[in-house]
Amino acid sequence: MPSSKLLTLSEAISRFVPDGSSVTMGTALESFIPFAAGHEIMRQRKRSLTLIGPISDILFDQIIGAGCVSKVRAAWVGNVITGSAYNFRRAVESGTIEVEDHSNLTLAMGLRAGAMGVPFMPTRTALGSDLFKTNPSLKTISCPFTGDTLTAVAALVPDVTIIHVQRADEYGNAHAWGNLGVTREACLASKHVVVMAEEVVSPEVISSDPNRVVTPGFRVSAVAHAPWGAHPSPVPGYYNRDHQAFLDYQRDSQTPEAFANWQARWVDGVRNSGDYVALLGEERIAGLRLKKHALAEAVDYGY
Amino acid sequence: MGIESRGGSQTRPYETRPYTMAELMVTAAAREINDGDVVFVGMRLPLLGFQLAKSTHAPSAVGVYELGITRDSPAPEPIFTMGDLPNLYRAQWLADTADVMGLLQRGGVDVSFIGGAQVDRFGNLNTSYIGGVEPGKIETRLPGSGGACDLASLAKRHIIIMAHEKRRFVPRVDYITSAGYGDGPGWRERVGLPRGGPSAVITTLGVLRFDPESKEMTLSSVHPGVAVKTVLDSTGWPLRVSPNLTQTPAPIQAELDMLRRFDPHGFWTSD
Numbered sequence: 001m002p003s004s005k006l007l008t009l010s011e012a013i014s015r016f017v018p019d020g021s022s023v024t025m026g027t028a029l030e031s032f033i034p035f036a037a038g039h040e041i042m043r044q045r046k047r048s049l050t051l052i053g054p055i056s057d058i059l060f061d062q063i064i065g066a067g068c069v070s071k072v073r074a075a076w077v078g079n080v081i082t083g084s085a086y087n088f089r090r091a092v093e094s095g096t097i098e099v100e101d102h103s104n105l106t107l108a109m110g111l112r113a114g115a116m117g118v119p120f121m122p123t124r125t126a127l128g129s130d131l132f133k134t135n136p137s138l139k140t141i142s143c144p145f146t147g148d149t150l151t152a153v154a155a156l157v158p159d160v161t162i163i164h165v166q167r168a169d170e171y172g173n174a175h176a177w178g179n180l181g182v183t184r185e186a187c188l189a190s191k192h193v194v195v196m197a198e199e200v201v202s203p204e205v206i207s208s209d210p211n212r213v214v215t216p217g218f219r220v221s222a223v224a225h226a227p228w229g230a231h232p233s234p235v236p237g238y239y240n241r242d243h244q245a246f247l248d249y250q251r252d253s254q255t256p257e258a259f260a261n262w263q264a265r266w267v268d269g270v271r272n273s274g275d276y277v278a279l280l281g282e283e284r285i286a287g288l289r290l291k292k293h294a295l296a297e298a299v300d301y302g303y
Numbered sequence: 304m305g306i307e308s309r310g311g312s313q314t315r316p317y318e319t320r321p322y323t324m325a326e327l328m329v330t331a332a333a334r335e336i337n338d339g340d341v342v343f344v345g346m347r348l349p350l351l352g353f354q355l356a357k358s359t360h361a362p363s364a365v366g367v368y369e370l371g372i373t374r375d376s377p378a379p380e381p382i383f384t385m386g387d388l389p390n391l392y393r394a395q396w397l398a399d400t401a402d403v404m405g406l407l408q409r410g411g412v413d414v415s416f417i418g419g420a421q422v423d424r425f426g427n428l429n430t431s432y433i434g435g436v437e438p439g440k441i442e443t444r445l446p447g448s449g450g451a452c453d454l455a456s457l458a459k460r461h462i463i464i465m466a467h468e469k470r471r472f473v474p475r476v477d478y479i480t481s482a483g484y485g486d487g488p489g490w491r492e493r494v495g496l497p498r499g500g501p502s503a504v505i506t507t508l509g510v511l512r513f514d515p516e517s518k519e520m521t522l523s524s525v526h527p528g529v530a531v532k533t534v535l536d537s538t539g540w541p542l543r544v545s546p547n548l549t550q551t552p553a554p555i556q557a558e559l560d561m562l563r564r565f566d567p568h569g570f571w572t573s574d
Contacts, residue, residue, distance in 0.1 A: 029370035029400070030386025054400065055449050078446030080346055080384050085446065095438030101431060103452035104369050105404040112401060124408055125456040128482045128494030131448065134436050140495070149495030178391055179371040181400045234388050243383050294392060 004170040005223045009196065009272070012222035013040040016192045021159040022050035022073075024111075024190060026059055028181040029104075030080055031236065033059050034164040034196050036229035036276065039267045042066035052158050054104045054182055057233060058249050061085035064097060065259045066267070073100040073137075073156065075107050081243060082250040087259060101134040106153045108182045110137060113155035114189030120152040127151055160221075161190035164230040165214060166237055168197035172220025173206040173213055178236035180214065187215035196226040198238050209299070228277050231288070239288040320527065322554050324507055325572040326562055327526055328464060329355060330554040331505045332416060335462050339363045340413040343403075343454050347571065348464050349416035350382060354565045359558060367412060369450040371398040381565050404450075407457045410498060415454035415461045420445050421476050424520050424540050425490075426483025426501035426513060428455065428463060429476040436478060448480050455481035460502040467506035472538040484518035508534045510551055511542075519543060524551040 007015070017023055023041075026033045038059045041049070048070045051060050055076040063069055064077075065087030077088040091097040102110070109121040122141065127149060132138050137154040163183055168174035174195045176183065187193045193215060200223065206213060232242035252262035270276045277285065322330075325348070332352035336342055338361040344353045353366045357377045366374040368385040373396040380389040391397060406412060421429040430451060434442030455461050461481075465471060483501045484490055491500055500518070504511040509525040521543045522534055527550055535542050554562070566572050 028386070030384045031370065074447065076447040076449035083446070088446075089444045092444035093441050099444075099447075101447055103448040104400055104450040105408070105453040105457075108399075108401045108404060124495070124497050125404075125453045127456060127496050128479065128485055128491065129452055129456070130431070130436075130479045131452060133478075134431070177397070179368070179386065179397050181370045184399055185401065234386060236388060236391055241384060241387050290388070 002171050002218070005172050005220060006170040006200065007222045007224055009036055009040050009224040009226050009229070010044075012194050012224045013037060013044055016160050016194050016221055017041055017046055017049070019046055020048045022052055024052040024158040024161040024186045026053040026056040027161065027163060027183040027186045028179060029055050030057060030241070031178055031234050032164045032176070032183075032230050033057055033233035034162045034229060035059055035231060035233065036226045036273060037162045037164075037194065037196055038063050039270065041068055042263065042267050052156060054102075054107050055080070058085060058246060058253075061087045061253060062263075062267075064088050064091050065253065066263060069097055071098040071100070073102060073107075075102045075104045079246055079250055081246050086253045090256070099134065100137060101131050103131065106131070106135075106138060106151065107156070108185060109153040110156035111182050111185035111189045113153065114157040115185045118155065120154050122150040122152055125151060156189060158186065158190040160192040160194060161186040162194045162196065163187065163214065164196045164226065164235065166197065166235060167199045167201045167205065168195050168223050169201060169203040169206045169217070170223055171203060171217045172223050173203065173217035174215070174220070174223075175206055175209065175212040176214040177212055183214055187219065192221040193219055194222045194224065195220050196224050196229045198227055198229070198235060200225045208301070210301070227273050228280070228285075229273060231276070231280065237290070240290070242284070242288055320553075322559055323569070323572050323574040324526070325574060326554055326559060327551065328505050328507065329562060329572060330558050331510055331551055332462060332464055333359065333558070335503055336361045336364050336414060341365045341367060341411060343367045343369070343407055343412045343415035343458055344385065345416045345418065345451065345454065346385060346449070347418060350385060351562065351565055351571050352416060354378065355558060355561055358561045365395070367403050367406065369400055369403060371400050371403055372396070373398070373403065381567060383570065404453060407453060410459065412458045413460070415458040417451040417454055417461060417463055417481060419463055419465045419471075419481070421471050421473055422463060422465060422504065423473055423476045423483070425485060425487060425518055426463065426504065426520060427476045427479045427485065428481040428483060429478045431480045432478045434477060451481045455483070455501070456496055456499070458499050460499055463501055463504040465504070465506060467508040467534065467537050469537050469539050472540075474540045484513065487518050488516065508537060512545070514543070521545050522548060524549045526551045527553055
């Protein structure tokens with residue numbers, strides 16, 4: 001048997017997110033955002049990170065606000081239901097972080113190139129746009145077969161991808177269901193994968209349904225048990241999106257002072273998921289739980 | 304969960320008209336969807352526009368969402384983002400971003416919706432940088448493309464939804480995040496875009512469309528109570544007005560009833 005990869009989230013971040021590394025997060029877009037990992041990165045005062053992701057909702061803004069980031073390679077950084085992300089704005093406008101501007105498709109293609117071990121992937125998006133001016137990973141090429149002008153997206157090979165999933169075994173085999181965004185490409189493209197799971201389950205549970213495995217366990221570096229670890233983003237089968245948290249964050253990030261208070265309360269004042277859930281409180285937790293369950297039919301993998 | 308509307312009051316201005324401007328805009332957006340269209344649905348107001356179209360005149364429309372969702376039925380409960388769990392419930396397909404973007408890239412999407420901060424006379428859209436792109440020249444950094452650049456590049460047509468203000472309607476955008484018609488006729492073909500272009504801009508004042516020859520934005524309808532002069536004064540170039548200018552049709556009661564079911568607290572549709 002392989003050895004267990006189970007670590008605390010704190011150990012996993014300490015070991016696999018060194019200063020200066022490139023980190024992919026938020027790969028399922030609005031869902032499964034690994035907020036608990038981002039908060040651990042902030043608590044450990046990581047520095048000079050490159051953040052990679054399609055849209056990050058407010059997670060990238062938080063990590064930028066904590067001073068951990070020197071570069072962002074993303075399609076969008078903001079607050080999905082309110083608009084602008086203030087720490088991101090301040091950092092870019094003052095020149096303290098560098099941005100490589102992607103679209104969701106160019107980011108997906110960059111990760112897919114990384115996943116497939118080729119230097120670039122072609123696409124027809126972004127032609128004529130100014131993304132080429134602020135993204136050196138995009139170049140136009142002529143198709144060798146048709147002569148069409150295409151966008152070539154350079155391979156993205158992150159040092160580590162951190163994903164949040166519903167359940168995983170201690171060897172890194174993980175089940176995720178729902179919309180997956182660029183999760184599969186990101187895991188395959190990365191040198192390391194850290195899996196955060198709502199539940200750690202026996203290997204038999206995972207191997208009973210291999211189609212639902214998001215990436216093969218042999219490529220995963222660490223597994224961390226992180227209940228409510230994607231809050232305030234939603235996790236199918238576990239909890240709904242906490243819209244109020246995103247509305248509150250718009251106010252709590254408007255000034256550096258307000259953000260410092262927010263970070264002191266929600267990040268630095270918390271040691272682990274137990275503290276975080278306690279801070280959320282029972283009433284709020286209850287309000288986010290599923291109100292209607294919808295189980296899929298079982299499938300037969302027999303022989 | 305007690306979600307309140309953003310900022311302002313939740314009251315709708317029934318004393319002046321029986322609907323809000325946002326309700327009118329969402330309804331106008333929904334009416335751009337034909338029955339049977341494959342619709343790439345963007346974040347915020349378009350989420351509501353698709354739900355409305357699907358529940359009224361376009362029951363056979365299919366919704367595609369960039370995070371990897373395809374739906375052929377409206378979400379059963381109000382949603383604020385495309386990743387909200389009701390939007391996954393009995394979806395037609397849950398997949399990857401590259402899958403749905405591939406569908407878009409190969410010409411399988413009829414219409415898409417995007418929002419913007421700055422637009423120009425040829426429908427080029429900026430959601431990235433106001434001012435320059437160099438440190439020190441950036442006046443405002445906006446969130447960026449998300450999927451908007453892809454939708455504008457690859458859908459058969461796309462519709463822009465935004466506030467109509469002079470600072471937003473500029474002769475030339477500071478940065479093209481999502482391509483319109485570039486500098487005019489033939490530009491999209493020259494840069495290699497396979498198809499498409501903006502077909503309408505739905506604003507807080509009216510609906511604008513693009514002249515088939517010149518590719519220039521033209522005022523097509525004004526919303527009830529809006530003077531043409533107000534539109535012209537809120538546009539940063541001499542705006543052409545269609546000789547067939549009309550008034551944007553107001554939402555009918557069935558549309559308003561449906562909208563208020565999907566947005567019961569007026570989160571998106573309060574003025």
